[in-house]
Amino acid sequence: xxxxxxxxxxxxxxxxxxxxxxxxxxxxxxxxxxxxxxxxxxxxxxxxxxxxxxxxxxxxxxxxxxxxxxxxxxxxxxxxxxxxxxxxxxxxxxxxxxxxxxxxxxxxxxxxxxxxxxxxxxxxxxxxxxxxxxxxxxxxxxxxxxxxxxxxxxxxxxxxxxxxxxxxxxxxxxxxxxxxxxxxxxxxxxxxxxxxxxxxxxxxxxxxxxxxxxxxxxxxxxxxxxxxxxxxxxxxxxxxxxxxxxxxxxxxxxxxxxxxxxxxxxxxxxxxxxxxxxxxxxxxxxxxxxxxxxxxxxxxxxxxxxxxxxxxxxxxxxxxxxxxxxxxxxxxxxxxxxxxxxxxxx
Numbered sequence: 417x418x419x420x421x422x423x424x425x426x427x428x429x430x431x432x433x434x435x436x437x438x439x440x441x442x443x444x445x446x447x448x449x450x451x452x453x454x455x456x457x458x459x460x461x462x463x464x465x466x467x468x469x470x471x472x473x474x475x476x477x478x479x480x481x482x483x484x485x486x487x488x489x490x491x492x493x494x495x496x497x498x499x500x501x502x503x504x505x506x507x508x509x510x511x512x513x514x515x516x517x518x519x520x521x522x523x524x525x526x527x528x529x530x531x532x533x534x535x536x537x538x539x540x541x542x543x544x545x546x547x548x549x550x551x552x553x554x555x556x557x558x559x560x561x562x563x564x565x566x567x568x569x570x571x572x573x574x575x576x577x578x579x580x581x582x583x584x585x586x587x588x589x590x591x592x593x594x595x596x597x598x599x600x601x602x603x604x605x606x607x608x609x610x611x612x613x614x615x616x617x618x619x620x621x622x623x624x625x626x627x628x629x630x631x632x633x634x635x636x637x638x639x640x641x642x643x644x645x646x647x648x649x650x651x652x653x654x655x656x657x658x659x660x661x662x663x664x665x666x667x668x669x670x671x672x673x674x675x676x677x678x679x680x681x682x683x684x685x686x687x688x689x690x691x692x693x694x695x696x697x698x699x700x701x702x703x704x705x706x707x708x709x710x711x712x713x714x715x716x717x718x719x720x721x722x723x724x725x726x727x728x729x730x731x732x733x734x735x736x737x738x739x740x741x742x743x744x745x746x747x748x749x750x751x752x753x754x755x756x757x758x759x760x761x762x
Contacts, residue, residue, distance in 0.1 A: 422504075423494050423504060426494055426498075427494075431495075433477075433499055436752050436753070436755075437470075437499055439752055439755060440469075443530060443533045443537070444466050444469065446533055447529060447530065447533065450525075450526065451465045454521045454526075462521065463513070463514065463517040463521075465522070466501070467501060468514075468518050468521060469522070469526075470499055470500045470501065471486060471490065471500050472522070473749055473752070476725070476746050477749065479724075479725050479726070481727060482511075483511045483514050483515050484511040486511075487509060487510070519738070522741060522745075523737070523741055524740055524741045527745040528741075528744055530745065530748055531748040534748045534751050534752060535623075535625060535748075535751065537755065538623055538758070538759075540759070541620070541623070541755075541758045542620060542623050543619055543621075544655060544657070545655065545656070546711065547616055547617065547619060547625060547645075547657060547658070547659050547660070548619055548659070548660040548661065548711065548712050548714065548715045549615070549616050549617075549641040549644065549645070549715075550614070550615060550662060550712075550719070551613065551615075551637035551640065552612070552614075553599065553601045553608070553610050553612065553613075553632070554611040554612065554629065554728055554729070554730075554739065555608055555731070556593050556595075556596035556608075556609040556610050556611060556730075556731065556739075557592070557730065557731060557732050557733065557734055558592040558593040558596050558609045558734070559609075562590045562591045562592040562593070562609075563588050563590050563598060564588060564590075565587055565588055566587060566588060567587070584598070585597050585633075592734065593609065593734040593735065595734075595735050595736040595739075596610060596632075596734075597631050597632040597633060598610075598632075599612075599632035599633070611629050611630065611632055611736065611739050612631070612632045612637060613627070613629050613728065614627065614628050614629070614636075614637065614640040614641065615627050615715055615718055615719065615747065616641070616644040617714060617718060619711040619714060621758060622714040622717060622718060622754075623754060624750055624751055625648055626647060626648050627743060627744050628640055628643070628644060628740060628743070629736065629740040629744075630740075631736060637665070638669070641661065641665065641670065642670065642674070642677075645674065645677055645679065646677060649677055649678065649679070656678060657678070658679060658680045658681075658682050658704060659674055659679050659680070659681055659682060659683075659708075660682045660708035660709060660711060660712040661681070661682070661683045661684065662683075662712070663683075663684045663685070663686040665681070665683045666683045666685060666686040666689065666693055666695060667694060668694040670694075671694040671695065680699065680704075682705050682708035682709065683695050684709065684712075685700065718747075718750055721750050721753075722743070722746050722750060726749065726750070728743060731743075
């Protein structure tokens with residue numbers, strides 16, 4: 417049987433993926449020089465990086481929980497084949513081949529380059545003055561049993577019974593994912609092997625301006641926030657900005673460095689902290705402080721989307737480098753979902 421109707425004709429003109437694919441194609445064209453060095457020169461041809469990126473975007477958009485299910489969808493789903501750029505009769509990749517090629521070709525540099533190019537195309541609808549920073553817990557793909565002492569094998573048995581033991585990151589590490597750290601987000605919460613994901617959003621539409629993942633510790637949120645602010649504003653200096661944040665950022669070091677970067681820290685006051693808040697009435701008396709506090713919850717939908725739709729709540733990759741590239745790439749996917757409507761002419 418022959419069909420003279422192409423996949424391009426079968427996808428409805430108003431389908432949301434059409435506008436997203438146009439943006440993705442534009443970004444990938446800009447990255448063509450970066451991809452040239454990724455293609456295999458000898459041996460069996462590798463999967464083109466452009467197709468890997470498009471397939472990874474589909475896995476994030478549609479919450480596909482494994483590479484095997486993604487390959488199954490690509491085999492019979494015409495919409496997915498069209499988005500990735502595959503012919504109707506083109507064979508699908510083996511899930512293991514796809515995973516190996518993704519881990520080899522897609523790295524932190526490629527993910528961050530893709531993310532920054534998406535942000536560049538959103539500059540016209542993003543605020544360049546008012547921002548919010550925050551962090552969230554990302555559960556690692558490692559069990560509590562794997563968290564054993566560093567000083568030798570079998571000192572904790574099989575790790576299943578640790579009642580009464582004092583387990584700390586200084587003396588213990590996960591045998592499955594050594595980069596993961598035992599961490600709890602708040603007092604009274606359960607300690608988990610985890611990473612931290614950090615976002616910097618602009619307050620106009622809640623688009624992600626920067627993202628990164630780090631190991632989990634008590635100062636990582638503030639340190640990552642300062643790194644993102646510095647990286648963002650060194651590319652576009654010369655304008656006074658505001659930064660909203662929650663009580664965890666009400667530390668004098670964060671407030672002072674933020675001011676040195678040329679920004680006003682609109683941090684929620686933590687009056688219960690010993691020594692008092694690092695923010696005083698010189699900041700809180702201005703109407704802009706209340707406006708930043710009102711806009712600060714706009715960062716939560718981004719975290720919610722990343723955790724529930726993009727499956728970042730418990731990441732299925734191991735090692736900080738892989739967790740970071742996935743978190744950054746998923747942040748670019750969040751912006752791509754929002755941008756088509758925002759970029760439509762009024």
